[in-house]
Amino acid sequence: MGWMSDETGLDKCAANYVPLTPLSHLKRAAHVFANHPAVIHGAHRVSYAQYHDRCTRLASALAARGVVSGDVVATLLPNVPAQVEASFGVPACGAVLNTINTRLDVDTVAYIFSHGEAKIVLVDSQFLGLAEAACAQMDGTAPALIEVPDTDAGYPASGRHETYEEMIAGADPAFDWILPQDEWESLALNYTSGTTGRPKGVVYHHRGAYLMTMGTVVSWRMVLHPVYLTIVPLFHCNGWNHTWMMPLLGGTIVCCRDITAPAIFGAIADEGVTHLGGAPIVLNMLVNAPAEERRSFDHAVQVFTAGAPPAPATLSKIETLGFNVTQVYGLTETYGHVTECLWRGADWDGLAKPDRAAVKARQGVAFPIMEDITVLDENMQQVAMDGKAQGEIMIRGNAVMKGYYKNMQATEEAFAGGYFHSGDIAVQHEDGYMQIADRAKDIIISGGENISSVEVEGVLMGHEDVMLAAVVAKPDEKWGEVPCAFVELKSGATVDAAGLIAFTRERLAGFKTPKHVVFEELPKTSTGKIQKFELRKRARDMS
Structure with missing residues (x-):
C-alpha cells in the first residue's frame, strides 16, 4: 500500500535520503552556533566550534589507537566535559558508546567490560582504582585505560596512564567523521541496573536517538539557546539523550559533577540554567534545602522528573520555588523518557493546589515520537480506562531498544506480542493518562x-x-x-x-x-x- 502506479526513477539517493543520526546536530551547530557557549564546567568554557573540534580530536585519537567501526568504547565518568564529548566523539569514529555507572562494584564493572568487549575506557581519576581492579579481574583481554583527571574537584592525574587531554592534543582536527550508513546501526550500549542477576546490555540505534532529540524539544516546548544542567547522570540512558539534543537548539550544557542543593541553586543563579532533569529525590532535596544553601533567581526553571512517581506534596512545594515540573516516564530500554504528563490547559488550570499536584504526578501520555503506549492486561487487551483497572504499561515505537546484547531469549520475552513489556503496573484514566501503581515486583499482596x-x-x-x-x-x-x-x-x-x-x-x-x-x-x-x-x-x- 502507498505506492503510486508508476514510481520509475523515484528511488532513494544521496540527495534525498540520509540516515538519521544525532551526530548531525553537532556538525550543524559547529557552523550555525560557532561562537555560542556549548559546554561549561567551572573554568572550562567552550564554544560550539571548540566543542566540535574537541569531539573530532577524540574520534581521531580513538581511531589512531585501533578503534574501528563496531568496537565498543566505554566510560567511567561523572558529568564532566569528557563524558559530554564522548557522546559525539566515540560514535564519530564509528564506535559504540558504553557509559557505565560509576557506583557499580568491581565484579559488575568487570562483567560489563568483558560482556561489552570494550576496547578503550575513558575513566575519571576518582574511579581509576575501580577500573584497574575490574581489568585485573577480567577474563580475556582488558581494555586500555585513558585517565580523565579533574584537578579542580580534587582528583589529579595518577601518572599511571595517558590522560585524556594528552590524547586529544595530538589528534587530527580534520578527521572525517564516520557517519552511519544505516540508521539502525548501533550507537550506544547501556546496561540495566541488574538488581537481580547480571545486568542486561541495552542497544540503542541512531534513528531512535535522533527522534528522541526531536520529540523532547516538542514535549518540553523548548526554544533556541536553553541552558541545561546535567543532574541526570550521563551514564543513565545517555542522560536521557539530552546531550545529543542540545546542539540542535544551540543550547548550553552546564556540567554538574556533584549533585547538591548549593550546586544546583548556584548554577541556576550564576549560569542562568533554564532546564534540568532529575529523579524525585532531587526535587525533594531542593524543597528541603535550608535557606543558606539556596540562591534566588528571577526566571522559571523547567524540570523533567522521572523515576519513582514523585509525591504530590513534593510537587506542590517545589512550584513555589520557581520550578515548573513535568512528570515523564521511561526506561533504559526506551532511551529514557517516552511519556509525559502533558498539561491539559483550561481543564486543569482551575484545580486546587492539592488536585493540581495529584494530576501532575501521573505518567501521562506518549511522547509525539512514539507509536503507542498504553496499559494492557495479561491477554494483551486494553484495560478499562477507569483509573482502577490495573495492567502493564506496554510500549511501541522507534525509541525502543534494538534488544538485549547477546541475549536473544530476554529480547524475545521483552517484545512478546509486538510491544515492549515495561514491567510497570499502572491504571489508565478516562482521558487516557497513565498512572503507575507500582513495579510488578513492588505490589504488596x-x-x-x-x-x-x-x-x-x-x-x-x-x-x-x-x-x-x-x-x-x-x-x-x-x-x-x-x-x-x-x-x-x-x-x-x-x-x-x-x-x-x-x-x-x-x-x-x-x-x-x-x-x-x-x-x-x-x-x-x-x-x-x-x-x-x-x-x-x-x-x-x-x-
Whole structure:
C-alpha cells in the first residue's frame, strides 16, 4: 500500500535520503552556533566550534589507537566535559558508546567490560582504582585505560596512564567523521541496573536517538539557546539523550559533577540554567534545602522528573520555588523518557493546589515520537480506562531498544506480542493518562488485597517531618505480607512510628497502613532511585 502506479526513477539517493543520526546536530551547530557557549564546567568554557573540534580530536585519537567501526568504547565518568564529548566523539569514529555507572562494584564493572568487549575506557581519576581492579579481574583481554583527571574537584592525574587531554592534543582536527550508513546501526550500549542477576546490555540505534532529540524539544516546548544542567547522570540512558539534543537548539550544557542543593541553586543563579532533569529525590532535596544553601533567581526553571512517581506534596512545594515540573516516564530500554504528563490547559488550570499536584504526578501520555503506549492486561487487551483497572504499561515505537546484547531469549520475552513489556503496573484514566501503581515486583499482596507501595509512600511524604519514604512488603504469618515503611526524617523531626502509622490510617484504608516503620537513611542508586531490593532484604530479615 502507498505506492503510486508508476514510481520509475523515484528511488532513494544521496540527495534525498540520509540516515538519521544525532551526530548531525553537532556538525550543524559547529557552523550555525560557532561562537555560542556549548559546554561549561567551572573554568572550562567552550564554544560550539571548540566543542566540535574537541569531539573530532577524540574520534581521531580513538581511531589512531585501533578503534574501528563496531568496537565498543566505554566510560567511567561523572558529568564532566569528557563524558559530554564522548557522546559525539566515540560514535564519530564509528564506535559504540558504553557509559557505565560509576557506583557499580568491581565484579559488575568487570562483567560489563568483558560482556561489552570494550576496547578503550575513558575513566575519571576518582574511579581509576575501580577500573584497574575490574581489568585485573577480567577474563580475556582488558581494555586500555585513558585517565580523565579533574584537578579542580580534587582528583589529579595518577601518572599511571595517558590522560585524556594528552590524547586529544595530538589528534587530527580534520578527521572525517564516520557517519552511519544505516540508521539502525548501533550507537550506544547501556546496561540495566541488574538488581537481580547480571545486568542486561541495552542497544540503542541512531534513528531512535535522533527522534528522541526531536520529540523532547516538542514535549518540553523548548526554544533556541536553553541552558541545561546535567543532574541526570550521563551514564543513565545517555542522560536521557539530552546531550545529543542540545546542539540542535544551540543550547548550553552546564556540567554538574556533584549533585547538591548549593550546586544546583548556584548554577541556576550564576549560569542562568533554564532546564534540568532529575529523579524525585532531587526535587525533594531542593524543597528541603535550608535557606543558606539556596540562591534566588528571577526566571522559571523547567524540570523533567522521572523515576519513582514523585509525591504530590513534593510537587506542590517545589512550584513555589520557581520550578515548573513535568512528570515523564521511561526506561533504559526506551532511551529514557517516552511519556509525559502533558498539561491539559483550561481543564486543569482551575484545580486546587492539592488536585493540581495529584494530576501532575501521573505518567501521562506518549511522547509525539512514539507509536503507542498504553496499559494492557495479561491477554494483551486494553484495560478499562477507569483509573482502577490495573495492567502493564506496554510500549511501541522507534525509541525502543534494538534488544538485549547477546541475549536473544530476554529480547524475545521483552517484545512478546509486538510491544515492549515495561514491567510497570499502572491504571489508565478516562482521558487516557497513565498512572503507575507500582513495579510488578513492588505490589504488596496482604490478605488477598493488592496494595500500591507508591500510594502509601505518597501519603507518608505528605507528613511535614518526612524527608523520604519507601514502602516494601514484609513477610507476615497471618496476612502473607504487610506494608513496611522505611522513613528518612528531616532534621529536628519529632514524629515516631506510632504517629506516622496514625497519620496514614487517617488517610488510607486500614489494610494499606504500614504495620512497621523503620527510621534510617534510605539506600539510593547514583540516579537517586531508592534501592527497594535492599529494603526488601531488610524487611525479610526482620521477620
